[in-house]
Amino acid sequence: xxxxxxxxxxxxxxxxxxxxxxxxxxxxxxxxxxxxxxxxxxxxxxxxxxxxxxxxxxxxxxxxxxxxxxxxxxxxxxxxxxxxxxxxxxxxxxxxxxxxxxxxxxxxxxxxxxxxxxxxxxxxxxxxxxxxxxxxxxxxxxxxxxxxxxxxxxxxxxxxxxxxxxxxxxxxxxxxxxxxxxxxxxxxxxxxxxxxxxxxxxxxxxxxxxxxxxxxxxxxxxxxxxxxxxxxxxxxxxxxxxxxxxxxxxxxxxxxxxxxxxxxxxxxxxxxxxxxxxxxxxxxxxxxxxxxxxxxxxxxxxxxxxxxxxxxxxxxxxxxxxxxxxxxxxxxxxxxxxxxxxxxxxxxxxxxxxxxxxxxxxxxxxxxxxxxxxxxxxxxx
Amino acid sequence: xxxxxxxxxxxxxxxxxxxxxxxxxxxxxxxxxxxxxxxxxxxxxxxxxxxxxxxxxxxxxxxxxxxxxxxxxxxxxxxxxxxxxxxxxxxxxxxxxxxxxxxxxxxxxxxxxxxxxxxxxxxxxxxxxxxxxxxx
Numbered sequence: 001x002x003x004x005x006x007x008x009x010x011x012x013x014x015x016x017x018x019x020x021x022x023x024x025x026x027x028x029x030x031x032x033x034x035x036x037x038x039x040x041x042x043x044x045x046x047x048x049x050x051x052x053x054x055x056x057x058x059x060x061x062x063x064x065x066x067x068x069x070x071x072x073x074x075x076x077x078x079x080x081x082x083x084x085x086x087x088x089x090x091x092x093x094x095x096x097x098x099x100x101x102x103x104x105x106x107x108x109x110x111x112x113x114x115x116x117x118x119x120x121x122x123x124x125x126x127x128x129x130x131x132x133x134x135x136x137x138x139x140x141x142x143x144x145x146x147x148x149x150x151x152x153x154x155x156x157x158x159x160x161x162x163x164x165x166x167x168x169x170x171x172x173x174x175x176x177x178x179x180x181x182x183x184x185x186x187x188x189x190x191x192x193x194x195x196x197x198x199x200x201x202x203x204x205x206x207x208x209x210x211x212x213x214x215x216x217x218x219x220x221x222x223x224x225x226x227x228x229x230x231x232x233x234x235x236x237x238x239x240x241x242x243x244x245x246x247x248x249x250x251x252x253x254x255x256x257x258x259x260x261x262x263x264x265x266x267x268x269x270x271x272x273x274x275x276x277x278x279x280x281x282x283x284x285x286x287x288x289x290x291x292x293x294x295x296x297x298x299x300x301x302x303x304x305x306x307x308x309x310x311x312x313x314x315x316x317x318x319x320x321x322x323x324x325x326x327x328x329x330x331x332x333x334x335x336x337x338x339x340x341x342x343x344x345x346x347x348x349x350x351x352x353x354x355x356x357x358x359x360x361x362x363x364x365x366x367x368x369x370x371x372x373x374x375x376x377x378x379x380x381x
Numbered sequence: 382x383x384x385x386x387x388x389x390x391x392x393x394x395x396x397x398x399x400x401x402x403x404x405x406x407x408x409x410x411x412x413x414x415x416x417x418x419x420x421x422x423x424x425x426x427x428x429x430x431x432x433x434x435x436x437x438x439x440x441x442x443x444x445x446x447x448x449x450x451x452x453x454x455x456x457x458x459x460x461x462x463x464x465x466x467x468x469x470x471x472x473x474x475x476x477x478x479x480x481x482x483x484x485x486x487x488x489x490x491x492x493x494x495x496x497x498x499x500x501x502x503x504x505x506x507x508x509x510x511x512x513x514x515x516x517x
Contacts, residue, residue, distance in 0.1 A: 129479050132511070134467060195452075197450075243478060
């Protein structure tokens with residue numbers, strides 16, 4: 001399957017941030033229109049629609065006036081869009097569709113026109129987690145961070161290194177929302193949300209959208225932009241609720257997804273030139289880097305120390321400024337794809353990683369519940 | 382009993398025996414008669430072997446603190462004042478459950494992963510008692 005399809009269009013919605021004047025669906029639509037323009041394709045060329053965070057997977061197709069013959073509403077959290085690329089690759093390779101439009105739009109901050117996702121009092125979550133005061137995602141991620149610190153000696157300073165390095169990339173991205181200088185001391189001095197996570201260990205909450213267009217490698221060569229070939233993909237799910245996480249110090253789903261993606265691509269972690277690793281909280285990239293094999297188990301904290309992932313470091317990660325400083329609508333995975341495409345096309349200006357030929361996108365779903373990994377390259381192997 | 386403002390569970394058929402036992406201040410789990418695994422949260426099939434022959438058993442209520450967080454920015458309408466401790470307890474019988482750690486200062490420096498804990502029930506409404514844990 002490696003190299004059979006390519007990403008030929010990638011874009012964000014017209015604006016992002018706090019947008020109380022726009023619905024979630026408008027953000028999908030803006031991103032879809034921009035990605036199709038980038039791909040040089042008309043709406044009528046689209047025969048497959050993928051999205052997540054909806055009531056029905058076909059809702060965006062209706063809003064956009066598309067009648068797809070292939071629909072995928074797979075919802076495994078913020079990494080869903082990376083999984084959608086894998087599903088699109090399989091469907092295109094099987095001849096079920098030709099042009100896949102994958103969209104994300106989320107009014108994460110303003111909550112305008114958001115599909116309903118409330119849990120009833122008889123849901124597992126309301127029965128076995130909420131009665132104990134689970135206060136949103138920071139609480140759940142803190143449970144993993146605390147166990148990682150306990151087993152491996154990971155420190156709050158190491159977590160803060162992730163936020164600081166990511167902010168340095170954001171300072172090179174004019175679209176990033178948080179661009180003020182940041183130090184490790186600033187992170188440690190920010191207010192504690194859910195120990196061991198401080199406010200600045202947590203991602204932003206914004207309104208944003210993004211979209212990508214995927215088609216066969218053959219058809220990609222007729223598109224105006226340089227194709228970004230999908231070399232390898234993987235996805236996995238191990239649980240949904242954080243209390244069911246099989247191992248609080250290890251991200252099993254990421255290991256499973258990464259193993260398949262690297263094997264399919266025929267590359268190793270050492271071959272990756274630039275990495276976009278979902279950073280909802282600073283602990284997430286640390287556990288991802290271990291699970292994906294960039295370092296050994298327990299060594300993620302040491303790996304990110306010394307600003308290794310910052311501009312000028314030897315492991316450029318989250319070059320758009322990440323969920324920590326660029327934008328985080330709630331399901332951030334789409335933005336790892338958009339940034340990887342831009343890096344591989346060489347469009348990133350001040351933040352461009354020179355000579356980037358292989359990029360890794362790695363997404364997070366739920367509470368370390370799911371993961372999806374994609375390895376993309378400028379050439380077919 | 383004063384009105385409880387926090388979220389209250391509404392049992393489903395699979396979970397009703399758990400919540401009924403909790404009302405009696407007993408911690409009760411399912412055990413799979415096919416493979417012997419204890420199961421939590423309650424369900425109609427064993428998540429280890431998919432066996433459907435599950436029996437309810439009162440368990441020790443003892444376990445160890447597996448991980449925890451001290452919540453400083455608490456959930457809306459949650460009656461414990463922040464900071465409070467959310468814990469994952471690994472029961473002696475195997476399964477892990479989310480709970481609150483009580484009977485200890487909510488200070489991360491004073492809480493150690495691995496300490497032995499025991500269940501203590503709090504009656505929060507006429508129908509519901511919540512299983513929390515304290516250092517044993």
